[in-house]
Amino acid sequence: MACVVLGTDEFLPLARAQITARGLPDLPVITVPHPIGGIPAAIAAAKAEPIVESVLRALTSRPPAGDAAVTSRGAGTSVGDVDAPEDLDQFQIWLMERGWGDGLPAIPPTRERVAAMLAGTRRKREEEVAILVPRLGRATVEAVAANAVMAGALREHLAVILAAVEAVADPSFNLQAVQTTTHPCSPLCIVNGPIARRLGMNAGGNVFGQGSRANAAIGRALRLTLQNVGGARPGKEDRATHGHPGKYTYCVAENEVASPWKPLSVERGFSAGDSTVTVCGSEGPHNINDHGSTTAEGIVMTVAGTAAIAGSNNIYLGGEPLVVLGPEHAATVASSGWSKDDFKRALWDRACVPLGHLAPENIERFAAIHPEGFKDRPAGAMAPMTRDWRDIMVIVAGGAGKHSVFVPTFGATRSVTRRIAD
């Protein structure tokens, strides 16, 4: 069946990358001026008239050859070498020109450095850890190791990075959408278990901030792998309207010592002695300041006020937003006798957006996606922050202070936990 893709001019690079990765670089893509969404329907429809002749031609004649050879880098699992400038300053410029950097200086992944990195795993260098979309890039152990070197990771970080790469490729994570959406999301890595302590990962003060090499390098290695092997280059296939600072690196450890409850890994069926990494398709963290509350009721009220937001993907797409309770807030909640599940249930009951706070066009759109939540609901009905209270994720992390953070997600993505190989 002959096919033509209609797109907007802004999204042409993504459409091109997509058809190339799927082995059809010649498939015609015909564009209209961006956007088609968020404008009156009549204006969107009028954009069809000027393109109809070229669509007709594209459907009834052989298209010219495409501009990309799909298999130019080979289809095997052996990663090749590339010539790069010796000079470190020139190397940074060269890397950015190829779209392989993130803007910060990177370490050249020479054969020697990659070999040293590979000593951090028992896995074979040709082993395919995952296929990463949109490019359908083969994330072999060696390709991931090259990006880990660039990120400044140490060999002992590699096992965490490999587990994270495996996790983002799980179908339930919906990597294709997370990599290419306009929404500001990026995989947040949450590390649990003994490896976090062994690597000196930060689970305490400034946990989302700078200052820990393990946190910084593991998160950055995953990002560079997604950009390079996965082929999600900013402004090209990665269509983020704003993105967020976690797209440089976004990795924390849970503060298991300071938590009154079971850690995330144990909640998910792993044993306390297992090391795991959980990936979430997350927005940036938003602070929840509560210096006053002395009970669980008080804390949950403040958290609910921050989590009930009209502009959230989670209210209509579902998914699993994350609450990161600071240890002092967690202690206050636990001192009222609440379990983690008690907190999740109470938060879900309270964190609701009144439908009256949503524009009618949005309610109509949300109703098409999630009819039970938004279709023909009475005036005064409420939209909960997630589909189910069990979808709220809660961990404890951070240091001293009366703060917690709320981390919404892309919505059409599920968090994935993987055991980290010893």
Added chain:
Amino acid sequence: MRIVDPVGTSAASAMTLADRPHSLEGVTIALLDNSKPNAGVLLERAGALLAARGGARAVKAWSKPGSSVGAAPAVLEEIAAAARVALTASAD
């Protein structure tokens, strides 16, 4: 200096485009809506204009279940069985 290619290899395999009909005379046009706002509006209008100018027999529309998920294989098979040409959408 030589570095290890950080992009690695690809699992993509080249495919061949389907033959195109010489004209739309008498054919059925499929529309596959990507479920982004107004994508269906644009596709519907383009389909109607194409049918009028090219003499197509019919225009039939399908949708992806959501903008961030692919169309089900069964739906793609249904489209392939029902139509000779298809228009689909990318972007928002």
